Amino acid sequence: MTEKPNTLRLKRLGIDTHQEAIVYMRHDCLVCRAEGFSAQTRIRVANGTTSIIATLNLIAGDLLAYGEASLSEAAWTRLGVVDGGEVTVSHPRPLDSLSRVRAKVYGHRLNGEGLAEILQDVVDGRYSDIHLASFITACSAQRLDRDEMIALTRAMVDVGDRLDWGTSPVVDKHSVGGLPGNRTTPIIVAIVTACGLSMPKTSSRAITSPSGTADTMETMAPVDLDLDTMRHVVKKEGGCIIWGGAVRLSPADDILIRVERALELDSEGQLVASVLSKKAAAGSTHLVLDLPVGPTAKVRTEVDAETLGAHLMGVAEAFGLTTRVVRSDGSQPVGRGIGPALEARDVLAVLQGAPDAPLDLKDRAITLAGALLELGAAAPEGGGVDLADAALRDGRAWSKFQAICAAQGGMRELPTAAHTRPILAGRAGRIASIDNRRLAKAAKLAGAPDAKAAGLELHTHLGREVAKGEPLFTLHAETRGELVYALKYTENHTPIIRIGEG
């Protein structure tokens, strides 16, 4: 213990706990004893005027000397500390907003003030996983009504930054519940900006999938732009496709979504607030929402799509967002590639008008771009699809895409995988089903998304005839070890693609 009360010297141990803030202290630390801290106590850790709330882990060995403490990597970054620097530790103020969560648990409605308090505590890192899970569960068990959805969306917008482009329309699109390979976004941005609309697009990286739109785009151009550079690109080219993590839009959503995923709970109210808070914060004015409907998609039935669509429209209206909902087929992967560079290859083929470009990806992009063009008044009602198709055919979209990539820092050459291996059809017949989850898993085991060239290439689709020995898909990996690993998984989980009678 140093002379200053509750002050400890930091030693970096380099422990990565993902987002979770952990503070490590010696089990026989005098501060622990004095303050009554024990393992799992929530503690306020301050570096000057900056502070975070962290969970205490105690160290019994000699990793820390007397008077030393450490932080998990996430906490280290958030607190902006240096090795050897000092922090002070203390009890945090009581988590008063938890009484709002409890009221919701017991069936009371949440109002705007209550939601604002909860979301502020969430982005301040004051909610542990236990608190986050309880809030999310309460909002699923006691369904949010329309007013609560609007208030939640507003609270999520208010605790983050909000962009203002000083112009209208600013268009955006979102697909609810992604399908593997469904990389329409770069194509749509190219088409609608080529037709004069403004589309400053922020996308996410993969969390559990083999690639996110930002991962795919990153194989073609830099996506890690700060707000000033983003503004510069949008001013110059009318649009961009960047990673949303660098700009702080709806940061509460990033925190909540991880816990929702662990619970596989995805209530209507939270889905609506998640999607629309990002769009409202990004300064969008006109919005097309793609709802893929299918037995293994997020939205399973037309009835569900109807209800969800109505909520999305209602809440979007409260934020002054002009919105159109488009339902699409959610029964199988889109395009051929699964993995960052392999998906980019599909995107480029469509943009370049290559004869072998995947038609399904192209058709989806044109449909959604057409809706955006009509919504943003760049095309007459009913004329959006034709305009989108024309912009793609005459090369305007491709030129615009190249210009955007240049503005974002320069177009990149796609990496290719050193190791590939085709998986062959064991018999002749018709493709009866494709296991999307296992395909995604195989692509991840091959190294995607960290290994940009890794993943797999699909050679067939539902309902197609295949001959015995014809390749069904090809695994791509950057190292031999990863190829073997993905191959083993594929062999142990046959059939990922099921072949029925011809």
Next chain:
Amino acid sequence: MTEKPNTLRLKRLGIDTHQEAIVYMRHDCLVCRAEGFSAQTRIRVANGTTSIIATLNLIAGDLLAYGEASLSEAAWTRLGVVDGGEVTVSHPRPLDSLSRVRAKVYGHRLNGEGLAEILQDVVDGRYSDIHLASFITACSAQRLDRDEMIALTRAMVDVGDRLDWGTSPVVDKHSVGGLPGNRTTPIIVAIVTACGLSMPKTSSRAITSPSGTADTMETMAPVDLDLDTMRHVVKKEGGCIIWGGAVRLSPADDILIRVERALELDSEGQLVASVLSKKAAAGSTHLVLDLPVGPTAKVRTEVDAETLGAHLMGVAEAFGLTTRVVRSDGSQPVGRGIGPALEARDVLAVLQGAPDAPLDLKDRAITLAGALLELGAAAPEGGGVDLADAALRDGRAWSKFQAICAAQGGMRELPTAAHTRPILAGRAGRIASIDNRRLAKAAKLAGAPDAKAAGLELHTHLGREVAKGEPLFTLHAETRGELVYALKYTENHTPIIRIGEG
């Protein structure tokens, strides 16, 4: 990486995360890459045929060499591993029971089969904090009905050990929502066993309070007995007062209760299952339940006490437990001492019939012991209190208590604190209120419950007159530093005891 796939060598880092199982692996570990593990992934860690589920933390520095892994202390113990030993890591099987939790979230009733699956996964350590919090929240938001309470209680009993004493009656008591200093248990066990009833009592240690019954008892005799020793003591003396942690009764309750506390959620259904699963597992047949009712107690109103009492009786009946509910005053601390040895001093004063023994503690013990004596047919209906009082007055209870302590390993001398400091009344007047929460905090800062002699001694009660300069309470600490620390807290949180007009 060793030759065997997914095998890692263990290095003990000594990180105490309380109950949470964490596995530490290098961020550039080949197994992580191959399996697709990332920070916070839930991983199955196996030592031969024993396995646990742990959350992954990644180490960026040199704490671990290639091919090494580590475990949090809780995981280390549960897996029974040694430094340098090997473990294998893999993906756990899917957590299927989570679909039962989700069904409850969405308003479906839980049946016995569903609850059994959930509770099995809970005790197997397969639920992370996120999953536990969701289950607890769901059971509060979608109230458990009587049948669900019974099924939850049964599931909690079934996943642990169950004692059978081969005799009846086996009596027990429980106070719902403890008051500071309310250490009636050792007195009650002494009285009813002196009167011929069997009362094998397991108690808990403090988690957030300055002392649990097991902590207090431990200053008078060993409490850390295994099942065989416990049986021996009960056979010889008819009763015992031991720590319940050594025998595995309703282990799911220990896991759930920590999360309930963090959420400050304590639904009727979970409270009923928590109390009664422990009693049923302990082999009790006759049960007295003490419900202290007061504005800052767990049960706030007579109406709440009525409803809760009915559920407790109903579920107890389903397990064949003959039960009586006794309501008591829950408005202020009981006795004088707060802290292990100081509470033990009150207990001994009552048992020894000391003239200055705290009357409130004695009266409560006699009331509850009287109810148990009637319930267990050791006294006629209406004659329990007189018998209890007599057993206390004529020294039978004191003799029995000494015999029990001897059987548990020998009666101990109470430790006394080296440092004490009285806190004086700043003015004359009548005691208007006592802040139980802050009193408990001061006792903990003075070192309780780890420092057995530490805590505080109350010199007054609600409604009493005090003169200016008269001591209100005395702080007890084993070290000078802790005394100063508790003193500072007391000075900064004046008044803990509020004095009104005389």
